[in-house]
Amino acid sequence: MNLQEAINKRRAFYSLVPATINKELIDELASAASLAPSCYNNQPWRFVFVYEPDRLSELKKALAKGNEWALKGSMIIAVLSKEKDDCVLKNRIYHQFDTGMATALLLLKATELGLVAHPIAGYDEPTVHEVCNIPDEYTVITLIIVGKKDDHTHDNLTDWQKQSDQQRPPRKPLDEFAFHNVFV
Numbered sequence: 001m002n003l004q005e006a007i008n009k010r011r012a013f014y015s016l017v018p019a020t021i022n023k024e025l026i027d028e029l030a031s032a033a034s035l036a037p038s039c040y041n042n043q044p045w046r047f048v049f050v051y052e053p054d055r056l057s058e059l060k061k062a063l064a065k066g067n068e069w070a071l072k073g074s075m076i077i078a079v080l081s082k083e084k085d086d087c088v089l090k091n092r093i094y095h096q097f098d099t100g101m102a103t104a105l106l107l108l109k110a111t112e113l114g115l116v117a118h119p120i121a122g123y124d125e126p127t128v129h130e131v132c133n134i135p136d137e138y139t140v141i142t143l144i145i146v147g148k149k150d151d152h153t154h155d156n157l158t159d160w161q162k163q164s165d166q167q168r169p170p171r172k173p174l175d176e177f178a179f180h181n182v183f184v
């Protein structure tokens with residue numbers, strides 16, 4: 001799969017079926033993330049790959065209302081970073097930016113491997129800290145729900161989620177966010 005195909009294929013799908021999780025897969029995902037650029041090569045990103053059944057069940061208790069679809073995930077990746085691990089240049093605070101870039105590469109790698117990797121912000125952060133033994137100074141920026149796409153749209157989804165599985169949510173036209181030479 002070339003890069004453009006992976007960009008096109010990456011989707012935050014809701015209808016998931018189990019995926020096989022093993023060390024080789026986790027190493028491939030982590031390796032892709034590790035090649036992201038970062039300020040001074042600080043590599044502030046941290047990922048906790050949660051797949052052991054008991055801990056995965058505990059972590060799923062952190063899911064917010066509306067994210068029940070994520071109960072079908074075979075693995076949840078907690079994505080974290082802390083400010084002290086990366087550049088702070090006046091009002092520019094880079095740890096979350098750099099971790100976001102690493103996360104994007106991880107999502108594309110998962111796509112290439114035939115997986116769904118769906119990032120979410122809807123979770124109870126203290127529960128994630130507790131279940132994953134994450135020190136307080138780290139911010140849990142996102143959880144990534146990993147599974148395989150089910151060909152059939154699941155019945156228990158909201159109408160919005162069903163629609164999203166059928167068709168990618170629309171994007172802004174380029175001229176709303178891509179400017180030539182000067183802003184607007």
Ligand SMILES: Cc1cc2nc3c(=O)[nH]c(=O)nc-3n(C[C@H](O)[C@H](O)[C@H](O)COP(=O)(O)O)c2cc1C
Pocket residue numbers: 010011012013067118119120121122123142168169
């Ligand atoms: C930071 C972030 C938070 C998100 N939070 C949620 C969430 O809590 N629940 C959910 O179902 N999807 C969540 N999403 C997925 C987006 O809804 C999805 O990426 C967007 O609708 C575009 O769809 P696409 O990724 O399939 O192109 C989140 C995505 C990001 C990047």
